[in-house]
Amino acid sequence: MKNQFVSSVLYQIADLLDLKGEIFFKTRAYRMAAQRIEVLDEDIELIAKENRLEELPGVGEALAKKIKELIETGKLEYFEKLKKEIPEELLVMLDISGLGPKKVSALYHKLGIKTIEQLQKACIDGKVRILEGFGEITERNILRGIQLKEKTSGRVLLNVAIDDSNLYIAFLKKCKDIIRLSIAGSLRRRKETIGDLDILASSNNPNKVMDFFTAYDDVNKVLLKGSTKTSVLLNDNLQVDLRVVKDENFGAALQYFTGSKEHNVNMRSIAIKQGFKLNEYGLFQKNKEKFVAGKNEEDIYHKLGLSYIEPELRENTGEVDAALNNLLPDLVKYNDIKGDLHIHSNWSDGLESIESLVHAAKKMEYEYICVTDHSQSLKVANGLSENKVVKKIKAIEKINDKEKNFHVFSGTECDIKTDGTLDYSDKILKMFDFVAIGIHTSFKMSPKDLNNRVIKAMQNENVDFLAHPTCRIIGRREPFEIDIESIIDTAVNTNTYLEINAFPDRLDLKDLHVKIAKEKKANFIIGTDSHNNNHLPFMQYGIAMARRGWLEKKDILNTYSLSKILKKLDCDSKK
Numbered sequence: 001m002k003n004q005f006v007s008s009v010l011y012q013i014a015d016l017l018d019l020k021g022e023i024f025f026k027t028r029a030y031r032m033a034a035q036r037i038e039v040l041d042e043d044i045e046l047i048a049k050e051n052r053l054e055e056l057p058g059v060g061e062a063l064a065k066k067i068k069e070l071i072e073t074g075k076l077e078y079f080e081k082l083k084k085e086i087p088e089e090l091l092v093m094l095d096i097s098g099l100g101p102k103k104v105s106a107l108y109h110k111l112g113i114k115t116i117e118q119l120q121k122a123c124i125d126g127k128v129r130i131l132e133g134f135g136e137i138t139e140r141n142i143l144r145g146i147q148l149k150e151k152t153s154g155r156v157l158l159n160v161a162i163d164d165s166n167l168y169i170a171f172l173k174k175c176k177d178i179i180r181l182s183i184a185g186s187l188r189r190r191k192e193t194i195g196d197l198d199i200l201a202s203s204n205n206p207n208k209v210m211d212f213f214t215a216y217d218d219v220n221k222v223l224l225k226g227s228t229k230t231s232v233l234l235n236d237n238l239q240v241d242l243r244v245v246k247d248e249n250f251g252a253a254l255q256y257f258t259g260s261k262e263h264n265v266n267m268r269s270i271a272i273k274q275g276f277k278l279n280e281y282g283l284f285q286k287n288k289e290k291f292v293a294g295k296n297e298e299d300i301y302h303k304l305g306l307s308y309i310e311p312e313l314r315e316n317t318g319e320v321d322a323a324l325n326n327l328l329p330d331l332v333k334y335n336d337i338k339g340d341l342h343i344h345s346n347w348s349d350g351l352e353s354i355e356s357l358v359h360a361a362k363k364m365e366y367e368y369i370c371v372t373d374h375s376q377s378l379k380v381a382n383g384l385s386e387n388k389v390v391k392k393i394k395a396i397e398k399i400n401d402k403e404k405n406f407h408v409f410s411g412t413e414c415d416i417k418t419d420g421t422l423d424y425s426d427k428i429l430k431m432f433d434f435v436a437i438g439i440h441t442s443f444k445m446s447p448k449d450l451n452n453r454v455i456k457a458m459q460n461e462n463v464d465f466l467a468h469p470t471c472r473i474i475g476r477r478e479p480f481e482i483d484i485e486s487i488i489d490t491a492v493n494t495n496t497y498l499e500i501n502a503f504p505d506r507l508d509l510k511d512l513h514v515k516i517a518k519e520k521k522a523n524f525i526i527g528t529d530s531h532n533n534n535h536l537p538f539m540q541y542g543i544a545m546a547r548r549g550w551l552e553k554k555d556i557l558n559t560y561s562l563s564k565i566l567k568k569l570d571c572d573s574k575k
Contacts, residue, residue, distance in 0.1 A: 010034035018101035039534030190544035252294035262316035342527025348373035420456025438467035502542025514549025
C-alpha cells in the first residue's frame, strides 16, 4: 500500500506552500487530503486504478491528477518544482516546537538558516533574538524544541509501528514454515513511541522463514541475515528484527524479548530464589538443568507462583509483587468501550457531519458518541458561537429522534481562558450533556499560573472532564510543567473525569500519570479527539495507555452502557 507515501508527500506540499506564504485554503486542501489518505483502510493505489479518487472528500479533479501521477510514477512534478523554490531542509524545522511557517521563512530569508545545526548555533550566538517577532524567550524555546526533537529522534509513534507490524505479520502468516508468530518488544507492551519492531516466530526451518521475511515488498535494505536473527530496514526507515526459535522455546523467548529489561531482571531474581534459572530458552531447574516450562508464557509465570502479567504492565512498577500476591488489576479490555466522548464534527473543525459520525460509530458497535466541537473564542478551529450551539443541539435532537438503540450526546470542548474562566456562559454550559474543558492558547504561562488556570476551570460545577490534561504533542510539544498531582487531587475533589486522549501524538494522560491518578481514586474517560471517521479506531491507543496505567473497566466512564450513562446524566441533573 502506498497510502503513507502519498499522504507524506501531500503533507510536505502543504508545508512548502505554508513556507511560500500561500493562502490558508490552498494549504488546507492538501493537508485535509493527506489526513484522509493517511488513515484510509483501502489501498489508495486501487482507488486510483478504479478512478475513484474524486470520491474521497476534499479531493477534486486537479488534486486527483496529482495523486495519480505520484502513484504511477513515484514522483510529482509539482512537488519537485516546489522543492527547487524552497529548500527541503526547512521542512524539518517545522517539527520544532515554537516554529511555524512564518518564523522558519524569516530565519531562512534574514539569516540564511537552512538546517537545524545552523539554527542551534544562531540561537546559541544570540542572533535569533534580534529578529523582529522573535526575542530572547522565543530563542530559548527554540533551543528546547531542538532538544526535544533530538530526544525522540529515531522513534515512531505507536500507531505507525502498529500499522507496519500488522501488515508485516499478515505477510508472514502466509509462510507455511512458521508454527507460531507474535510481535514482541516495546510494541507488544504498547509503549507510546517505538524504536524498532521485534517479531518472534517458531519454526523447524528457520532459513526458509528468513528468506520469506526478507522477500517482503516494503523491505528497503537487509541489515543482517542469519538463521536465528535477521534485521531489515523498511521503506519508512523503521527497523524490523525477526528472531526464530524452536517451538518448545517460543513462550520463554516471547517473555524474554517482550521485556522490559527491568521486568525480566525481577523475574530472573524470583526464579533464582525458587531454585530455577530463567532465560530466553525456558525455565530450568538450576542444579539439574532440567527444562521445566517455556512452551507458553503463562506456564512460566504460573510455575513461579505468579498470576499471568499482561505485556502492558511489564515495566517493573510493582506488577511482579502484585502477581505474587494475586493483586493484579483486571485490565480494561480492547472491546470494553461502548462509545467515544470526544469527537469533532464539521460544525467546528472536523471533516464529517454528525450523521456520518453516527454511521461510522455504529459500524464499530458503539452505543453512543458525544460531539464535542470547539468553543467560540477558538477561531482557528471554527469554534461555535452561543447561537450556533443552540442550533447544533437542536440538530442533534432531530438525529436522536430518528435513531434507535443509539444516542448522540451534545458536548463541547470548551476553552479555558487565561484567568481560568470558561469560554461559554454557565447558561450555555448547562445545555450540554458533557462539558470537556481544555487549554488551546497561551501555553507559555508560568507553571504556577497554568496550574491555577486549570484548577479554577475544573471547579466550575458544569465541567465533566478535563481534555488532554498536559497538552503535550509527542516529539513537538513537551507537556506543561504543572503539578500533575494537584490537578489529579482537584479532579477527585470536584468529581471531574480525566481524559486519556487517544490521538496517537497526544496519548495524554501518559501511562505514569494514569497510574498515579488511579491510585488517588480518580475516574477517567478515553476520547479519540477524532476529526474524521478514520480517527475513531484510535481508541485502541487510548486503551493501551489505560492498560499501562493499570486501569480496569470500572475506572472508565465510556465502558458504561448507554442506559447506565443516561441514568447517570439524569441523576446528575437532579442534584
